[in-house]
Amino acid sequence: xxxxxxxxxxxxxxxxxxxPDVEASANFMPELWRRIEGRRSILLRIKKLxxxxxxxxxxxxxVFVTMLSVxxxxxxxxxxNYVEVxxxxxxxxxxxxxxxxxxxxxxxxxK
Amino acid sequence: MLVDFxxxxxxxxxxxxxxxxxxxxxxxxxxGTIARLIGRPEDVEDVAQEVFLRLYYSLDQLRTPEVFExxxxxxxxxxxxxxxxxxxxxxxxxMSDLSEQQVxxxxxxxxxxxxxxxxxxxxxxxxxxxxxxxxxxxxxxxLTLKEVEGLSLKELEKIYSVNENALKVRLFRARQRVLNAxxxxxxxxxxxxxxxx
Numbered sequence: 001x002x003x004x005x006x007x008x009x010x011x012x013x014x015x016x017x018x019x020p021d022v023e024a025s026a027n028f029m030p031e032l033w034r035r036i037e038g039r040r041s042i043l044l045r046i047k048k049l050x051x052x053x054x055x056x057x058x059x060x061x062x063v064f065v066t067m068l069s070v071x072x073x074x075x076x077x078x079x080x081n082y083v084e085v086x087x088x089x090x091x092x093x094x095x096x097x098x099x100x101x102x103x104x105x106x107x108x109x110x111k
Numbered sequence: 112m113l114v115d116f117x118x119x120x121x122x123x124x125x126x127x128x129x130x131x132x133x134x135x136x137x138x139x140x141x142x143g144t145i146a147r148l149i150g151r152p153e154d155v156e157d158v159a160q161e162v163f164l165r166l167y168y169s170l171d172q173l174r175t176p177e178v179f180e181x182x183x184x185x186x187x188x189x190x191x192x193x194x195x196x197x198x199x200x201x202x203x204x205x206m207s208d209l210s211e212q213q214v215x216x217x218x219x220x221x222x223x224x225x226x227x228x229x230x231x232x233x234x235x236x237x238x239x240x241x242x243x244x245x246x247x248x249x250x251x252x253x254l255t256l257k258e259v260e261g262l263s264l265k266e267l268e269k270i271y272s273v274n275e276n277a278l279k280v281r282l283f284r285a286r287q288r289v290l291n292a293x294x295x296x297x298x299x300x301x302x303x304x305x306x307x308x
Binding site: 004005007008009011012014015016018019021022023024025028029031032035036039 | 131134135138139142143145146147152155156159160163164167168232233235236238239242258259261286289290293294297
């Protein structure tokens, strides 16, 4: 095993020497910056989309809060029946002035 | 350090000219390391650009300029590891696309007119790459950094963020696997031709 160990060490050393130095091509830096710019534009797009999403979420929240804060119908409005609502809208005096009802209720009683 | 701390601080602060200087200073070393880690010269530049791209977008996370080099090595190792994983998937389909005759023709073309020294280098390269190819990608990268790149245990500790003992165990096991592959290769080449066991 020791013999193999030594041989392997020698082999790794020869391997390192056998590999030539790698030189970057002339296109290395321009291509790197192109990739950086490409990634930057994607990140900017994601940022814009996030902002739009946040603005929409805020608008929806405001609408909901407004809807919840508007006062609800009073219970008496809900409980009133049709006849009561009609009586409120057309008081007896108004009906009498139009001749729908007698002006004095005692006249009716006398008859 | 190939650049001073001030340059790294400037690059970290978003100075593109300073970042350019950092890339120019480390480019050759990173290209060499990647070439040894992935073993495919045609893809070295692409992986190196990926390393510097990751560096550009993660430089603000660097705590102190003192740990810059181990950190850059870690990015290099991660990018190489990602490349090797992708390559393994691609190779599975690529090799099946080639006929045996095409493979033989490619071999013949590659081994055309070469000198003895070139042939010996090629043999060493092929042997070491076949040995490293017999172990996992993690083992391959770890052994290459230690045995070929010549990184110290301290440097490897910073790159892998593990303690020395754990690293020694990993290195020992990785080396044992390569030694087993080496023994097997030797046994098969020393076997007399025509004899069947």
